[in-house]
Amino acid sequence: MEMRSAIVVGATGLVGSTLVKQLCESDEYVAVTVIARRALDYSHPKLVVRIKEFDALAESDMEFAHEIFCCLGTTIKKAGSREVFEKIDVEYPVQIAAMAKNRGIQHMIVISAMGANEKSFAYYNRVKGKMEKELIDIDLPQLSIVRPSLLVGNRSELRIGEKIGAAVLAVFNPLLIGPLKRYRSIKAEQVALAMIVIALYHKNTKLAIYPSNELAQMTPPELEEEPEMKREDLFNWNKLQSGNVLDEEVTFDKSKIKQYKVERDTPKD
Structure with a gap:
């Protein structure tokens, strides 16, 4: 497999920070570029961090890469208003996707949310659905949308609702079987791993949407051992x-x- 390069946007969040570490530790990637508004608490010889406000981001700030991973996302509480929330969760990903297309980047993998639907009664799901639709309309060479359930991991900021939800699902996860599997909580490390698996091995699908239960099952294919020479x-x-x-x-x-x-x-x- 050829050596690859990747761009990560949203690298300071729960999934994004884990994704950067996994990419840097992967043998398949030789270069990882992060575009972020602040410095990371992580360094690696493969890693280059470009500090940039997304409102001022230009195509020249984005070099060619084989994949661009978009892990941008926030909450209304942290954003402070619906306007800022939609700017982070919709406008920035769409602008970045358009720039990536113009720069010749072939594949974008973006985090959305389970239940994303622009016609949903739930505001959060409606915003995520809007983001998905606008990304699809850009007509990228390849677009992969991941829809994780409730994310489990150590966040830098405290989210009481997610803490309670994670504790509840930790008890009920084993009971969620069949069609209900998609509602099981999922570890951020597994979502990051699934995104890399999609980038490396899911090559022939122009548009793909991956629900949480599929993400939970994704692992790199096992390499076949060469038979011992007798x-x-x-x-x-x-x-x-x-x-x-x-x-x-x-x-x-x-x-x-x-x-x-x-x-x-x-x-x-």
């Missing part, structure tokens, strides 16, 4: 056993060696 495979012993002899020209012959030494030591006219 001694009998290294040399065909049957030829000797059948009475065949080696080619006369390469048969070890001491007399030829003596003849060669005489010819070599005999002075020439």
Whole structure:
């Protein structure tokens, strides 16, 4: 597999920070560029961090990469208003997607949410649905939308509602079977891993949407072990056993060696 480069936007969040570490530790990626509004608490020889306000982001700030991962997302409480919330969750991803397309980046993998639907009665799901629709309308070469359920992990900020929800689902997850599997909580590390698996191995789908239960099952394919070379495979012993002899020209012959030494030591006219 060819060595790859990636861009990550939204690298300071729960999934984004985990994704950056996994990309840097992956043998398949040789370069990882992060576009962020502040510095990261993580460094790696493969990693380049570009500090940039998204309102001032230009195409020239975005070099070519094989994939761009968009992990942008916030809450209304943290954003302070619906206007700011929609700017972060809709406007920025759409602007970044358009720039990526113009820069020749072939694949965008973006985090949405379970239940995303622009016609939903729930405001949050409606905003995520709007983001998905506008990204689809851009007509990217390849777009992968991941829809995780409630994310589990150590956030830098405290979200009481998510803490309670995660505690409840930790008890009920085993009871959610069949069609209800999609409602199980999912670890941020697994979502990040699933995004990398999608980038590396899901090549032929122009548009794909992955629900949480599918993300939970994604792992890199196991590499096939090369069969151990047996001694009998290294040399065909049957030829000797059948009475065949080696080619006369390469048969070890001491007399030829003596003849060669005489010819070599005999002075020439």
